[in-house]
Each structure stands twice: as structure tokens, then as C-alpha cells.
Amino acid sequence: MPAVQETIDRVRSIDLDQYKYGFETVIEMEKSVRGLSEDVVRFISAKKDEPEWMLEWRLDAYRRWLTMQEPDWARVSYDKIDYNNLYYYAAPKRPAALSLDEIDPEILKTYEKLGIPLREVEVLEGIAPERRVAVDAVFDSVSVATTFKKELSKAGVIFMPISEALREYPDLVRKYLGTVVPVTDNFFATLNSAVFSDGSFVYIPPGVRCPMELSTYFRINERDTGQFERTLIIADKGSYVSYLEGCTAPKRDDNQLHAAVVELVALDDAEIKYSTVQNWYPGDNEGKGGIYNFVTKRGDCRGARSKISWTQVETGSAITWKYPSCILRGDDSRGEFYSIAVSNGMQQVDSGTKMIHLGKNTSSRIISKGISAGRSQNTYRGLVSAHKKAKNARNFTNCDSLLIGDQCGAHTVPYIESKNASAVFEHEATTSKISEDQMFYCQQRGLSNEEATALIVNGFVRDVLQQLPMEFAVEAQKLISISLEGSVG
């Protein structure tokens, strides 16, 4: 772990005000009226210049949503969200930029501050081709820039804002949208279906290995604004793509809602690797402010021998409600879920995965590492099921929880359902504390409190960090240390 030293330096250099992405961009915005109605849905659809069928799709979702109840089974508690007091659309006032030069300089500056390069020229300098990352930057409700589009299109890869894809490749979007997460799937997914404003669309043609990492960077800026992004990734037969998502938001006293939907489709022999580094504003130490993160992520291993792998590092949000899942439909398909969920302060995390084995010889692997500090609550909730026809389904689950201090909680809620006698499911779970003896041992060798904690925690999450693309692993490692700053007394 070469980054340990860097982690330690980073921890040392930060002040008590831990969340470094909490700044606000002052920029003129165009917003929908406050609240939600059919008119607002129509407004969003019109803004995006969408085809008629898409508007109908949204309206149908909206009407369904009105009949649905917010779920309350997760181990999280929060004041009721007033859905009529939110803005469902907010976009920078400047017209859509055709080139980077036309982007509002304030927005460019925002992404620079966040360390996300939007200027390809700058990105190109001194970076080996295989280390390049194409970025789609989503600012509140709209995508403001997508880099490396030309180079990707040479390989036949489509990577663009979903609003643009709806205009340019309507048939392709229509064929797959809502086929993994149906419109009526759950309260938050249905809401998203009605009002989603942007997100990324990716299509990898048959046999193509995407020439670079794809990445979307989400930023919520506006007050009282919900972000409802929609991501759709299709890996056609025999293709491969690695995709990374990052998120931040300014510090605000009130809570902001983020209800995203991500759908992945892997056809025969295709592989999708989806990584998330989630660092939404978590609220202050008293639990004031922070993002409510209610996200539906699901991958469909539709083809034989296909593979979908979710890796997530969750350090932000006041509330996390998120279960990236795999439907193992194709025979011999494989699903993976690697997760590090860190909670500190008053954060509440209820996260995990679902592995639904439908096809023959399907296999899945779940490695979950929960770290709780402060007064936070951290729950792993996971379902592994085997359908009647899922002959020889295999699952291995390992859930480890690490507690720091004595005021936090870790909970593991596994659900296992097997309707096929040949299925073999294994489940391992451990809960441990960073012991005072371990801390003393490290300190006796010269490490400070923070350094010792960072080292022990890095050791705990190592299996999962190894799954992340190298540069993101380094970032994730730093993020984890920063999130735990001050958690050891």
C-alpha cells in the first residue's frame, strides 16, 4: 500500500473542518417551479426536447408514484421529506456548451477545484494513454461537459449525457431504459423515472474493449434541489467497460435529496465493472444537513457468461439507502459486490446488495466492509437467492464490521432464499473493534493516533480497495482517512 504515507500526510494536513468539497458555486441558474406536478414533468421533458414517448413514460411514472408509499423498512430515521418543497430541475442559465470554451468559467473552476479535469488538453499532458479517463460532468440537473467523445466514437463507444442520447439514439435508449429497474420498482426509482434530468449513457458495441475508463462526476450545487440522475450502460456481446462515478455537494444546513437510478445490461460474454466513490456532504457532527442518498442500482447479466462487478466506497451522505444488485439471468454469469461503507458523526448507512441467481451455474461474490465511528449506524443488508432453475448456483458472502469508539453501531442483515437444492451459499461475518492494545502498539512504534487509525483501517479494507482502479484506490484511501478524522479519542 504505497498510499499509506500519503494518507497519513493528508490526514495531518486537514483541519477540523473535514469536508473539503463543501464550497458553493455562485452562478445564475434556471429552475423549475418549486414542487412536483404533471406540469413540472412536462417542463423537464420539454427542456430536454424529448420524444413524445419519453414524456408519456415519465407521466406514467409520475402517476404511479402518487399512489406509492415511501419505504420504511431500512434501519434509518429522518424527518419526512416534503416532496413539494423541492426543486426538481436546476440548470446553469447559459445555453448548452458546444465546446469547453463555451462552458461557464465558474463551472470549469468548480470542477478544477474538485480535481476533475474537463480540459482534454490538460488531461493529455503527461498521462499515459491507458491512464486517461473520459469524464461526463453533471452539475445539478444537467451534463455540462463530456470529454474524449471523439476518440471514443472512433472505437464505436457511445458515451454522452442521457438527454442527448434520447435525441440521437432514441431507439437504443428505448430498447433498454427501464428494463432492469422497472418504472414501478420502488418509490424512489419511480420518482426518478418521472423527473430524472440527466446522467450518462454508455453503449459498448460487440467485441469492443472500451479504450479508457469512463467516469461521471456528479455535483449538487443548488439549495433545495433534488438530483435525479439516470445512468444506463449497455455492454453488447463480448465487450468490456470500466466505469467510475464520483459525487460531492456543498455544505448546507438543510438536507438535499439524491435519488438516482443506474441500470446496467451485460449481454453474452460482456463485462461491466462499475465503481463508485461516493462523498456527498455527510452533514455536520450534530447531524444537521447532508445528502439523503436513496439510490437504485441494478445490473442485469442478461447474456450467458456475462459479468457485472460493483465496487463502492461510501463515505458521504447523511443517509445512505443503496443496494447495487445483480440479476444473474444468463447461464454461467457472475456477479460481484465489493463495498466499503464508512460512517462517522451522525451518519446512517443501510446498504448492501442483492444477488438474484436465475440461470444455471451462476456465481456471485460479496465482500462488504463496514466501518462505524462517532455516533453513526451502519447496516449491511443483503439478499442472495436462487431460483428453481438456478442449478449449481454459488455464492460466497463475507461481511466484516469494524467499530471505532463505543457509541456507534454495526448491523448485518442477510437474507438467503434457495429454491434449488444444488445451490451452495456461504456466509461469513465478523465484527471487531480497533482495540486499545493495537492502538498502543502502533503508537509505541511512533505513529500518532490518526496515523495508527488510518493504518489499521486501511488494512481492514484492503481486499476491497484492491478491486478499484489504481488511481481511484489511492483517492478512496485518502477519503476513508479523512472521513474518520477525529473519530479516535
Add this chain to the structure above:
Amino acid sequence: MLEIKNLVVQIEDNRILNGLNLTVNDGEVAAIMGPNGSGKSTLSYVIAGKEDYEVLDGEILLDGNNVLEMSPDERAAAGLFLAFQYPLEIPGVGTMTFLKACINAQRRARGEGEISTPDFIRKVNAAADKLEIEKDMLKRALNVGFSGGEKKRMEILQMALLEPKFCVLDETDSGLDIDALRIVSEGVNALRAQGRSFLVITHYQRLLDHIVPDTVHVMSKGLIVKTGGKELALELEKSGYADYRSEAA
């Protein structure tokens, strides 16, 4: 030089050390022997700064500076090293990573530059060879799955790399077979140099056959009750601790 003056320590209302006095000069190897429960391990923890112990009175001076006012990591940077009786396991943290982090933390605390990677690797390899530590062991997570003997050798490796001024060895011989005892002792003897002092805590004479002390102190009921040369250890081996139990009572 380490000077302990009138040290009074309790843990959860139990008095463990009762005004202990002890001086270890530069370059001196001092052994502390004593029966179970005499406060030997407590003394080592208090020197290193473990939290659970309440120091009611007294001073511990390292080269004139009161270490009781320092945090454990500051004491380490000042040159104090404790070889643990039961070294801790740190899962997932590679031994090399741990060693480098510790060396650099101490160097930074002393305002020195960080060690270069080639220098670091050279140093570790040289020290590991002397202690007959396999390269494979250095690649594993620190102390995880190590045998008792391997853990103790790892303690001495750390001591060699950190180059402390004052080393406390807490029952380093416990759990060692004859061969491991020889390797560990040779490792310690190699570090006996002008200026570096050792406080060797042990129940048994046999360690002192290998690490020959300059002075031997007998501890009982939280006090040093007798001090002598290396022959005192041999005496104890014959007569046992019975005399000292009653003496202090």
C-alpha cells in the same frame, strides 16, 4: 540515562507501584526479575505510556526530560522502545508498510527527512538476515499467523530498525524455544552499543545467560527490593523468590 523517581502507579484503585526508584545509565543493561504480580509489566507499560495506568506520583526522566508528559508516540520518537510480551496482530497491514510508516513517523517527529525506499529495503534486509527472518514473513500482514517465536523476532527487528536509545524487553524469552532464544539474544546483543541502554524484564535466569546484564534488580510488591551484579540472578535461580515475597510484605 533513564531515571525513575518515587513512581506511584495504580490501576482501577489497585496500587501496583509504590514509590519505585531505578536508574539505568547510558550503555547499561539492567535486568529486572521478580515473581508474578510484582509490577514488572506495569513498569514497562508506564514507561511506554499506556493509558490505563494512573500515575499518582513520581517522575520518569529520559536524559533529563520527563516522559510522563509525552504521548506514547512522542516517547517513541524520543528513543523509547518497548518489545511487547504479546505483540499485537494488525490484519491487512503488510509488515514492510508498517515498518516504513513507523520509521518515517519517528524521523518526521525529530525533524529528519524520510528514509528513501532503497535505503529502507537495504536496512530491513540486513536486519532480517541477522534475525533469520524469511523474506516471505515480511510480505505478510504484521504478526498475523506468526508463531510466538516469529513475533518475538519481529519485535527485535523493529528495535533494530528504529534504533532507540532505551529499550525495554518485556518477558521477551516467554514462549521461545532454545534456538529462538539464541537468535533473539544475539539480535539484542548486536544492538548493545555505546550509549544504548536496556531494561530486560524476565522471570528466569536463562535469558540472562544469553543477554548478560550489568546489573540485576529484584522487584517485589511494586518496589525494587534488591540490586546487585549478574551473580544475583544466579542466586535467585537457586533460592527462588520466596525471601523477597516475605521481605516486601
